[in-house]
Amino acid sequence: MKTALLMALMTMLLMVIGDYFGGLQGMTMMLIFGVAMNFFTYWNSDKMVLAHYNAKQVDKRTAPELYGIVEDLAKKAQIPMPKVYIINSPVPNAFATGRNPEHAAVAVNTALADILDRDELAGVLAHELSHVKHRDILISTVAASMAGAISTIAQWGMFFGGGRDENGESRNPIATILVMILAPMAAGLIQMAVSRSREFMADKSGGEICGKPDALADALLKIEAFAKRRVMPGATEATAHMFIINPFSGANMKQLFSTHPPTAERVRLLREQAKAMGR
Template sequence: MGDNMSLKTGVLMIFLTLILVAAGGIIGMILGYPIEILSLAFIMAILVNFISYWYSDRIVLSMYRAKSVTQNEYPKLYSIVSRIAMNAGVPMPKIAYIPNNVPNAFATGRNEKNAVIAVTKGALDILSDVELEAVIAHEIGHIKNNDMKIQTIAAVIAAIIGYLGFMGRFMIFGDTRNRGNSQIIGIVLLAVFLPLAALIIRMAISRTREYGADERSAQFTGMPDQLAKALIKIENSVRKKPMRKENPATAHMFIVNPFRGESLINLFSTHPPTIKRVEKLNELAMSMGRPQVSI
């Protein structure tokens, strides 16, 4: 699994390099300095790859103003994480608190040794202890399955590409009277195709990762029904009040897409439908002699 994950990470970074170099070529064409800016874009792509690989987890945590917490600050949460980590056979991950009322959680980090589980205020407020335990077990499932590195790097890469696309859309509304046809075409390419590239990156994070982490949660806790209940609670809460100010490029990292309903692009979310996840969890519950959850 490790070699396969390294290969996927490498492919993702090559894709980023190609996208940034292409964007540099387009911007160079718009500004009239194609070779110079193309060369600069290549150097920037190498730099961004380096930063994404080594610091993507810190970047994502900073996006959500996540704060590392101790056992003294959140003893119940710490106890749950510690117990599930022991059951899963992974090192105790760090715990981060996100001051956001939308219930959710995600795992990040390059590997098991520097993993972080981030939990929102909303999740701590609305989930019961056993539901929270099931959610934590799902995130530790991502750690066990070595999903976090590619998920976190993909989030940073998608955010960067999305920002370049935003620049292109901004240029569209600028003064185009003095621009040639090729420059206008370049601006449109930036505005349209870069966001699509960011979407492709997000969708490249396979939906099977969520199913796999759901199964891990059931394995670690023996309570697939509690994860199903938690997913339904989180889904209903997100539908009523999704995240709005944060970056949708990180949506695939969360246990449930927190930006649902925010834009058309989220119709192509990397998450499988919650109803399908609950159905699979009900199948697991039946096999484990646990109650099933009504959908």
């Protein structure tokens, strides 16, 4: 239901953009495009995100420790074994993607294993597997693909269609610029609405799966420390909500529209969970 609602909202946003730049004809074209994009992203959004980050699939032979941790956690979470990917990046982070637990993948940056110990790495992976178990990954991945498309279309709108009204006259150029700015922002707000609460839920469930909420809390602090110093190469605003820590944590303006709750609050709740578990 969440995914259907998200797709409907994104399609409506596309139609508003189409109406502004091309009137009834533009709105109709965006409706057709939105329906086609919804169908395409449902089946291919995970592949698009993994391809964007040039993620390479690994197995028990090529990455035995990482694969073994995911395999063990997947059994504890009682979900099918997801595919495992590695992203060559100097900034640690991780995300999960896919349309359901049977077609899921987890991806980690190469730097993650360098800065985390085994328990902390297991905590991060347990968090991502929680997203898989609770089916957050479809809505998250679809949001990433569609938000990116809306941002691109809004930017193209001024050049294709010219921002003209029903009489063919040019619209106010200031209003056109505002549409180009506000459309991606609206897409971002939709992402925020579907991602903040799920991070708290995934932290709690991830702590239960790995059995060490404190280790996950420590991992979050380490990852954020790197993210504040350097933006992850290749990261985009459209996919930022998918990562365990916002890759734009060091960019003040982008933090204003962060899709993630404050790390300090997440850590506090994980510490409380650890105490409740007698850790």
